[in-house]
Structure formats: structure tokens, C-alpha cells
Amino acid sequence: MFFRQNQNDEKGMELSELEKFFFPRNVAVIGASRKPGKVGHELLKTLKRFYKGKIYPVNPKAEDILGLKTYSSLKEIPEKVDLAVIVVPAPLVIDAVKEAGEAGTKHVIVISGGFKEVGPEGEEREKKLVEVLKKYGIRLIGPNCIGVYVPKSGINTVFLPTERQGYPKHGSIAFISQSGAFGSAVLDWASMRGIGISKFVSYGNKADVDDVDLLKYLREDPDTKVITMYIEGVENGRDFFEALKETTPVKPVVVLKSGRTEAGARAASSHTGALAGQDFVYSAVFRQAGVIRTYGMEELFDVGMALSKQPPAAGDRIAVLTVGGGSGVMTTDALSDLGLKVPKLSEETVNKLREVLLPIASPYNPVDVTGSATDEHLIQSAEILMRSGEIDALIWLPYYIVPGISQELNKKFIPLVKKINKELPYPVPILGVATGGEYTTRFAREAEEMGIPMYLSPERAALAVKALVEYGKWLKRQGTYMEYIEKFRKEL
Amino acid sequence: MFFRQNQNDEKGMELSELEKFFFPRNVAVIGASRKPGKVGHELLKTLKRFYKGKIYPVNPKAEDILGLKTYSSLKEIPEKVDLAVIVVPAPLVIDAVKEAGEAGTKHVIVISGGFKEVGPEGEEREKKLVEVLKKYGIRLIGPNCIGVYVPKSGINTVFLPTERQGYPKHGSIAFISQSGAFGSAVLDWASMRGIGISKFVSYGNKADVDDVDLLKYLREDPDTKVITMYIEGVENGRDFFEALKETTPVKPVVVLKSGRTEAGARAASSHTGALAGQDFVYSAVFRQAGVIRTYGMEELFDVGMALSKQPPAAGDRIAVLTVGGGSGVMTTDALSDLGLKVPKLSEETVNKLREVLLPIASPYNPVDVTGSATDEHLIQSAEILMRSGEIDALIWLPYYIVPGISQELNKKFIPLVKKINKELPYPVPILGVATGGEYTTRFAREAEEMGIPMYLSPERAALAVKALVEYGKWLKRQGTYMEYIEKFRKEL
Numbered sequence: 001m002f003f004r005q006n007q008n009d010e011k012g013m014e015l016s017e018l019e020k021f022f023f024p025r026n027v028a029v030i031g032a033s034r035k036p037g038k039v040g041h042e043l044l045k046t047l048k049r050f051y052k053g054k055i056y057p058v059n060p061k062a063e064d065i066l067g068l069k070t071y072s073s074l075k076e077i078p079e080k081v082d083l084a085v086i087v088v089p090a091p092l093v094i095d096a097v098k099e100a101g102e103a104g105t106k107h108v109i110v111i112s113g114g115f116k117e118v119g120p121e122g123e124e125r126e127k128k129l130v131e132v133l134k135k136y137g138i139r140l141i142g143p144n145c146i147g148v149y150v151p152k153s154g155i156n157t158v159f160l161p162t163e164r165q166g167y168p169k170h171g172s173i174a175f176i177s178q179s180g181a182f183g184s185a186v187l188d189w190a191s192m193r194g195i196g197i198s199k200f201v202s203y204g205n206k207a208d209v210d211d212v213d214l215l216k217y218l219r220e221d222p223d224t225k226v227i228t229m230y231i232e233g234v235e236n237g238r239d240f241f242e243a244l245k246e247t248t249p250v251k252p253v254v255v256l257k258s259g260r261t262e263a264g265a266r267a268a269s270s271h272t273g274a275l276a277g278q279d280f281v282y283s284a285v286f287r288q289a290g291v292i293r294t295y296g297m298e299e300l301f302d303v304g305m306a307l308s309k310q311p312p313a314a315g316d317r318i319a320v321l322t323v324g325g326g327s328g329v330m331t332t333d334a335l336s337d338l339g340l341k342v343p344k345l346s347e348e349t350v351n352k353l354r355e356v357l358l359p360i361a362s363p364y365n366p367v368d369v370t371g372s373a374t375d376e377h378l379i380q381s382a383e384i385l386m387r388s389g390e391i392d393a394l395i396w397l398p399y400y401i402v403p404g405i406s407q408e409l410n411k412k413f414i415p416l417v418k419k420i421n422k423e424l425p426y427p428v429p430i431l432g433v434a435t436g437g438e439y440t441t442r443f444a445r446e447a448e449e450m451g452i453p454m455y456l457s458p459e460r461a462a463l464a465v466k467a468l469v470e471y472g473k474w475l476k477r478q479g480t481y482m483e484y485i486e487k488f489r490k491e492l
Numbered sequence: 493m494f495f496r497q498n499q500n501d502e503k504g505m506e507l508s509e510l511e512k513f514f515f516p517r518n519v520a521v522i523g524a525s526r527k528p529g530k531v532g533h534e535l536l537k538t539l540k541r542f543y544k545g546k547i548y549p550v551n552p553k554a555e556d557i558l559g560l561k562t563y564s565s566l567k568e569i570p571e572k573v574d575l576a577v578i579v580v581p582a583p584l585v586i587d588a589v590k591e592a593g594e595a596g597t598k599h600v601i602v603i604s605g606g607f608k609e610v611g612p613e614g615e616e617r618e619k620k621l622v623e624v625l626k627k628y629g630i631r632l633i634g635p636n637c638i639g640v641y642v643p644k645s646g647i648n649t650v651f652l653p654t655e656r657q658g659y660p661k662h663g664s665i666a667f668i669s670q671s672g673a674f675g676s677a678v679l680d681w682a683s684m685r686g687i688g689i690s691k692f693v694s695y696g697n698k699a700d701v702d703d704v705d706l707l708k709y710l711r712e713d714p715d716t717k718v719i720t721m722y723i724e725g726v727e728n729g730r731d732f733f734e735a736l737k738e739t740t741p742v743k744p745v746v747v748l749k750s751g752r753t754e755a756g757a758r759a760a761s762s763h764t765g766a767l768a769g770q771d772f773v774y775s776a777v778f779r780q781a782g783v784i785r786t787y788g789m790e791e792l793f794d795v796g797m798a799l800s801k802q803p804p805a806a807g808d809r810i811a812v813l814t815v816g817g818g819s820g821v822m823t824t825d826a827l828s829d830l831g832l833k834v835p836k837l838s839e840e841t842v843n844k845l846r847e848v849l850l851p852i853a854s855p856y857n858p859v860d861v862t863g864s865a866t867d868e869h870l871i872q873s874a875e876i877l878m879r880s881g882e883i884d885a886l887i888w889l890p891y892y893i894v895p896g897i898s899q900e901l902n903k904k905f906i907p908l909v910k911k912i913n914k915e916l917p918y919p920v921p922i923l924g925v926a927t928g929g930e931y932t933t934r935f936a937r938e939a940e941e942m943g944i945p946m947y948l949s950p951e952r953a954a955l956a957v958k959a960l961v962e963y964g965k966w967l968k969r970q971g972t973y974m975e976y977i978e979k980f981r982k983e984l
Contacts, residue, residue, distance in 0.1 A: 042895070164931045166931070181815065181816030182816050185928050188893060192929035258825050260829075264821050264824040267856075297822075297948075297950075324674050326750065327674050328763065329751050330750045330789075333751065399677065401676065437684035439680075458789075
């Protein structure tokens with residue numbers, strides 16, 4: 001089934017209210033257009049490509065668009081419409097929303113701009129829009145936004161030209177973006193990078209649905225393991241703080257907040273009109289709410305991927321297991337820079353390692369199996385390290401290109417470390433580093449599919465492992481660490 | 493011709509001495525092997541694939557390897573051998589080098605390990621090796637190394653399995669790596685990333701040719717615009733410092749020095765035996781010698797690419813020209829984080845911009861042309877900004893995916909900004925940000941081929957522009973800024 005049963009009904013109104021944005025039984029596009037290049041055309045084209053439910057284009061001047069029977073108004077559609085997507089020019093939006101209200105539609109996405117972001121006239125229009133919403137009990141995403149993309153249901157209101165824009169597969173990372181263009185660029189990048197998304201939301205001016213609503217929804221969403229957010233500013237700071245605090249003991253929230261610097265805040269204010277506020281206030285809120293703050297798009301998803309695929313760490317002692325000595329040194333530097341420990345191993349553990357390694361290998365930490373190593377050297381070392389009780393996380397650098405490493409490495413290594421992690425009192429999260437070209441990327445992606453995130457450089461893996469350490473610490477403080485771990489283990 | 497005329501002869505012995513490592517007229521491989529998977533086989537296979545000169549495999553037990561006539565010893569080769577690559581086991585290396593000396597060969601690369609890096613016995617062997625070199629006046633790269641790769645001449649001694657390892661095209665970045673495995677991983681990555689290399693050198697134990705020799709050579713090398721280095725430690729600190737100081741007024745040197753932290757230094761000492769030294773000493777040396785220090789592989793090449801394709805900046809005032817507001821904010825944050833200015837523009841410039849932009853666009857800095865922009869908006873804004881005299885560098889974020897941006901953008905934009913940069917008293921370097929998937933990557937690569945480096949994220953572009961600012965400042969202090977700029981402009 002392309003839409004899922006509304007499993008949240010029993011949990012109360014609030015959740016079921018947003019559910020239909022993501023899993024509607026049918027969709028109307030108000031302002032559908034026959035003309036390629038226009039938003040009302042590209043959006044419909046994309047929606048048709050992804051969504052398997054009934055699509056009703058609305059356009060009084062057309063009978064058929066892209067092979068879909070077209071209606072002159074919402075009222076003429078023969079069944080109740082779950083979700084109306086509005087792309088008509090700003091002055092026509094309010095009437096369109098009213099019409100949706102009259103027809104009993106409770107979920108509306110307004111893509112169109114021309115509201116708060118364009119000055120006093122638009123501000124007035126947005127106020128009126130909100131009044132209409134209240135009158136009819138409508139929930140709204142937008143205006144001035146890109147809307148939503150949900151791979152699982154096929155709902156997709158992104159209107160970038162279909163031949164230019166890529167869309168990621170289904171996965172367990174939710175992504176909320178205050179910036180539409182950045183949001184679509186990230187989707188495009190994620191699709192190429194192989195990162196899976198549970199839900200993407202660009203809410204634009206947030207006239208109704210905002211960060212707080214989405215946090216509440218995503219906290220309960222069974223498809224979402226990690227919530228990532230790009231924000232420039234929030235208005236209802238207190239509610240936002242409360243929503244974050246209620247979410248992070250259950251699911252990690254990773255935030256990229258821009259407008260951090262004086263010049264950046266000035267830029268944000270011309271962009272979304274966000275009052276970026278003093279950055280130290282955001283920093284304090286994030287720290288007190290257990291939010292993981294990141295400082296760039298790559299970091300946001302490096303961290304998101306780590307948290308979606310690996311359990312948090314029980315402590316800050318990291319082992320480095322490498323085929324390449326230089327990369328081992330760089331990994332150690334990067335971990336130390338972040339305040340993480342790369343501890344010396346006990347004599348007992350060193351001796352166990354020495355027994356299984358080549359004489360030229362280094363059995364300390366980093367454990368350097370050398371370029372002459374085989375799969376078995378990595379596998380046996382990983383088991384010794386994980387079972388030692390001396391480390392809380394492991395970064396492995398397999399160097400798929402060296403002759404002794406076989407194409408079966410992932411298939412042997414990954415199931416074994418998963419098995420060990422089910423047996424240990426606390427699982428040891430594992431992240432990988434795979435610097436290289438096409439051959440290496442092929443096996444790095446395979447490892448990711450099997451559950452170990454792989455990074456292009458030691459520095460990025462170190463930042464990601466830092467997030468696993470921080471989140472583990474936070475969960476322990478919240479008293480939800482074991483509960484979280486047990487849930488994670490079940491899914492391994 | 494696959495080898496070039498030895499244009500450095502008149503400049504003295506030192507340069508011509510290294511030239512034959514990179515442009516030999518013929519090569520012998522001592523220890524060539526028939527057995528796939530062995531170093532002596534894979535190396536020969538790779539060399540044969542790239543090198544168009546005469547290759548002489550040496551192996552007393554074979555008549556023919558990979559279709560090449562094989563010789564039982566170096567002495568039997570009918571002509572004088574320019575470069576001997578030695579891959580025999582350690583105990584046989586010294587005799588092989590002696591034989592090369594007797595046969596008049598002056599350039600030897602010893603790939604084989606089993607020297608200083610393996611303890612006292614190996615140290616003794618390495619001492620003896622150095623004595624032999626002196627006796628015969630041989631220059632040596634190695635031992636315990638991967639050797640060299642020069643796309644222009646086809647010299648390639650990298651011995652990773654050919655079906656796993658990629659090799660970059662010819663370009664203007666030289667890369668020296670103290671770590672062999674990391675070096676080969678970087679070559680592999682650079683080939684996929686489309687980064688061109690002039691010369692790659694992995695010198696291993698540096699028994700003879702070291703960082704100082706290579707800096708001296710690369711400083712004069714017409715194919716090298718930027719020198720990048722991965723190092724764990726140097727022994728002859730004073731000479732290294734002098735060589736750096738003599739190089740940086742002429743060419744930028746970008747260094748990734750690992751073993752920076754206490755744990756990292758411990759790791760480096762087990763890896764290359766490098767005495768990583770106190771990191772603050774390296775920091776001081778780099779600062780005083782005008783070296784650009786980086787902290788990761790991606791940063792090393794992000795910066796290397798910027799310096800190879802764009803002139804240094806005359807100051808620290810950066811303009812941001814963007815199609816996406818959010819990315820503009822993030823770029824501004826990233827620049828501010830690095831201490832760079834994103835200045836407010838004069839009223840005159842703002843008015844000029846306003847005249848050419850859409851009403852919804854933002855004519856401040858960042859200049860946000862918005863997702864409704866066309867090519868012309870970017871082009872006209874760039875010209876106004878560059879000619880304003882108010883900025884020293886420009887970061888542009890073209891968002892190739894939006895409908896108004898045509899596939900001709902690069903072809904219109906890049907020649908124009910190059911032309912403007914020839915007319916201005918000081919050129920304004922331009923770097924780009926292109927976050928996205930396949931379509932975006934295609935046009936980002938096109939822009940790079942045309943001379944503008946494109947980065948996946950604002951943060952990476954900001955780090956790269958910082959290097960252009962720092963290097964510009966350094967050249968001014970050295971009094972070589974104008975000279976450097978004029979040379980750069982000629983090549984534009």
C-alpha cells in the first residue's frame with residue numbers, strides 16, 4: 001500500500017493531524033500548469049513520478065495535464081481530498097485555501113511566495129491566511145516553501161526541474177530545512193551520496209506548521225531514527241526548547257544553525273527574515289537540550305548517518321584499526337583534537353593482538369595491520385579490541401585497494417562485529433574511513449548498506465564518532481541509554 | 493615526446509640530478525615478476541600501461557614478462573639505463589644497487605622494505621646502502637616506498653593492483669607523501685575527483701632524496717604550480733626551513749603535517765619512526781616560512797586546487813554571490829569564522845546591483861539573486877562586484893539546478909570574469925560552491941576545467957579562499973606579489 005494505516009490515531013489529535021502531509025490517500029494540485037518550466041507543471045510531473053495514489057490537478061483552463069484528468073476547482077473532485085498543494089499566485093492563495101476548507105480538506109501546502117518575506121503587504125496577506133486556517137481547522141505547511149518529500153509514500157512537492165534534481169531513497173534520517181533551495185540541493189546530493197531519508201520538510205515562512213510541530217511528529221515517527229535540521233532562526237524559543245528536550249532522550253536531533261556570526265546573522269535576516277538572535281543563546285539551548293550541533297552540510301549528514309546506523313558510545317575511548325599507517329596517525333590526531341581518547345591498550349590486549357598480526361604490524365593503538373595484511377588480520381583485531389573492555393568505539397580503515405584485502409571483507413567483517421555487539425554489555429559503535437576512488441567507493445557503499453557508515457577522511461569519521469560519544473553521554477544523563485541501546489540492538 | 497628535454501641542465505647539477513626520476517629515457521625493473529599479485533608484477537604492469545619509453549624487466553629466471561623481453565641482469569641491457577626500480581627482497585638490494593652503479597645508472601628507486609623501519613638490522617643495511625650510493629654517485633628515492641607517478645612522462649612505480657587503483661590526469665599540483673598507502677589512496681581519490689597532478693613522490697625512509705631535495709626541484713619545475721605535502725616528521729629541520737623559505741615566495745607550499753597531538757605523535761613514531769617533535773615548533777616554522785598548513789586530506793587538496801587555478805587575493809574582503817539564500821548565510825558564517833570580512837557594500841554598488849537584479853533579490857553582501865534568477869543576474873552582479881574595488885575575492889554559488897540557470901552559464905560567466913581579471917589592477921580570485929547531485933557535479937566539473945574550483949560546501953570554499961588571502965599577504969610581505977600575479981595572469 002502506498003499510504004500507511006494511520007497508526008497514530010490513538011495517540012491523539014496532534015500526530016494524526018500531521019500524518020496526512022506525509023501519507024495522504026490522495027492529493028490535489030491547485031494551480032497545475034500545462035507549461036513546462038512552470039512550478040505548477042514541474043511539481044505535478046515530479047509528483048506523478050513518485051506518488052502512486054490519486055492525483056487531481058486543478059486548473060479551470062485545462063482538461064488534461066500530463067495525462068491526468070484536470071478539474072476546474074477543488075469542489076468538483078469526486079472524493080474528499082486529503083492534501084491540497086497550492087501553487088497559484090499569492091493574491092489567489094487565500095481563496096484557494098478557503099475553497100479547500102469548504103471542501104473539507106484539512107491539509108494544505110502553500111508553495112507560492114509573496115507573503116511575510118516580501119514586506120508589509122505580504123505580511124498582511126499571511127495574517128489573513130492564518131485566520132482562514134483557524135476558521136476551517138486546516139493545518140498548513142508554508143507559504144513560500146518547497147514542501148515535503150517522503151520516499152515511502154511518494155509524496156513529493158519539490159518543483160525543481162525533474163531532469164536536474166535527484167531524490168534520495170527511503171532511509172531513517174528526517175531532514176527539516178528552513179531554506180528551500182538548500183533543502184533541494186541537499187536532497188540532490190543525498191541521492192548521489194546514497195543517504196536515505198524518511199521525510200524531508202521545507203516549511204518556508206512557517207505560518208502554521210513549524211519546528212515544534214515537526215519535532216513532536218518525528219519523535220513518534222517509526223520511520224525516523226535521527227532528526228536533522230537546517231535552521232536560521234526560531235521565534236517561539238521556549239516551545240522549541242521544550243520540544244527539543246522531549247525529543248532528544250528518545251531520538252537524536254542534529255542541528256545546523258546558520259546566522260551564527262554577526263555578518264551571517266545580517267545575511268539570515270535578509271534571507272528568511274529570521275531574527276538569528278545571539279548565537280550564544282542558541283548554543284546554550286542546544287547544549288541544555290542535548291542537541292548535537294554541527295557547522296556544515298557535510299558534517300550534518302556525516303553525524304546523521306552515524307547516529308542512524310550505529311549505537312551511541314558508552315564512553316570516549318576510541319580504538320583505531322588501520323591498514324595504512326599515515327591514515328592511522330591522522331585519525332589519532334583528529335580524535336585527540338576533539339577531546340576523545342585514543343588510549344594505550346593493556347599488555348594483555350597488546351599480546352593478544354601480536355599473536356594474530358604480522359611481525360611488522362603495530363599492535364598498539366592505532367592498531368596498524370600494515371598494507372601486507374589480509375582480511376583475517378582486520379577481523380581478528382576487531383574482535384580482540386571489541387571484547388577487551390578497553391574501548392568504547394572503533395574506527396576502522398580497511399584500505400580496500402591493497403592486495404591482501406579481499407572483496408569479501410565486508411561480508412565477513414560486518415556480520416561478525418554485529419554479532420559481537422549483540423553479546424557485549426554495551427555495544428561498540430564502528431565507523432569506517434575509506435579514502436579512494438571508484439573501487440574503494442564501491443566497497444564503502446556496500447559497507448554502509450550493511451550498516452557501517454564510511455567516511456572519505458579521518459577528520460570526518462572523528463567528528464561523527466564524537467557525536468556518538470556525546471549522544472551516549474546525554475542518554476546516560478537522561479536515564480534512557482539502556483532503553484535506547486536495547487531498541488537499537490533489536491534492529492541490528 | 494614522452495620525455496622532455498633536460499631544460500634544467502644550465503641551472504646546475506642539483507636539478508638535473510632529480511630530473512631523470514621523473515623523465516627518464518628508459519627504465520629497468522630489478523625484480524620483475526611473472527606472478528600476478530607480486531609487487532614486481534603489478535608494478536611492471538602499471539608501468540607498462542603508462543610509460544611509453546623502453547622498459548627493461550630484470551629477472552634471471554624469466555625470458556619474457558607481460559610481453560617484455562626480460563634480462564638476467566642490468567649489465568646485459570644493451571643501452572645505459574636512466575632509472576632502475578628495485579623490488580628485490582631487502583638482503584639483495586645492496587648488490588642490485590652496486591650493479592646499477594657499475595652499469596652507470598645514476599637514478600635508483602628502492603621500493604623494497606626491510607631497512608631502517610624494521611629495527612637495528614635494517615638500520616645497518618640502510619647505512620651500507622647509503623655508502624654504496626656515495627661511492628657511485630647515485631641518487632636514490634626510498635627505500636620502503638611507493639616511488640613516483642608522473643602523468644606527463646608515464647613514469648609510475650605504484651604497485652597496487654591495477655584494477656583497484658586509479659591514477660589522476662596531468663595537472664599542476666605536485667604531491668609528496670611520507671606515507672605510501674595514504675599517497676596511493678590520495679592518487680586514487682584524486683583520479684575520481686578530477687584533480688590533476690604534476691608529480692607524485694612517496695620517498696619512504698628518505699635514505700637519500702628527501703623533502704629538501706624535492707622542494708628545490710619542484711620550485712623550478714615548470715609543470716608544478718602548487719606543492720602539497722603529507723609529512724609526519726623531518727630530521728634536518730634547518731635545511732627544511734630554508735628550502736621552504738626559498739620556495740614560498742615563488743610557489744605556494746601546502747602541508748598536512750600529522751602527529752600533531754600527543755597520541756598522534758606516538759602513532760607516527762610507530763609508523764615511520766618520525767620524531768614528530770613538538771607541534772608548536774612545526775607551527776612556528778610553517779608560519780615563518782609562509783607555508784599554508786592544513787588539517788586533513790580534503791582541505792589539503794581543496795586549498796591546493798584553489799592555489800593552482802586562482803590567483804592569491806590582494807586583501808581579505810570577500811563577496812558572496814548566491815542563488816540560494818541559506819547557502820549564502822552559511823558561506824558568510826564560514827568566512828567570518830575564519831576571520832575574513834564579508835563587508836557591507838557601498839550605496840553606489842548596492843544601487844548598481846539593484847538595477848540589474850529582480851525586486852525580490854537582495855543587493856547587499858551576500859548578493860542573493862534568488863532561485864528565480866537567470867544567468868544574466870549572476871553575470872552582471874559578478875561584474876559589478878569585481879569592478880567595485882570593494883572586494884578582494886568572490887565566492888559564487890550558482891545552483892545549476894534552478895530553472896532560470898542555463899546549461900551555458902559556465903561558458904558565459906567564466907570567460908567574462910577571466911577577462912575582467914586581466915583588466916583589473918589586482919585580480920579578484922573566484923571560487924565556487926556547488927552542493928548537489930549528478931547534474932550539478934557535471935557542471936561543477938566543467939567550471940573547474942574552465943578554471944574555477946568548485947566545492948561541495950560553503951565551509952570548504954571558505955577554507956580555500958582563506959588560503960588565497962593568506963598567500964596573497966605572504967607574497968606582499970616577500971615583495972613578490974606583483975611578479976606572481978603577472979605570471980598567473982599570463983596563464984589565465
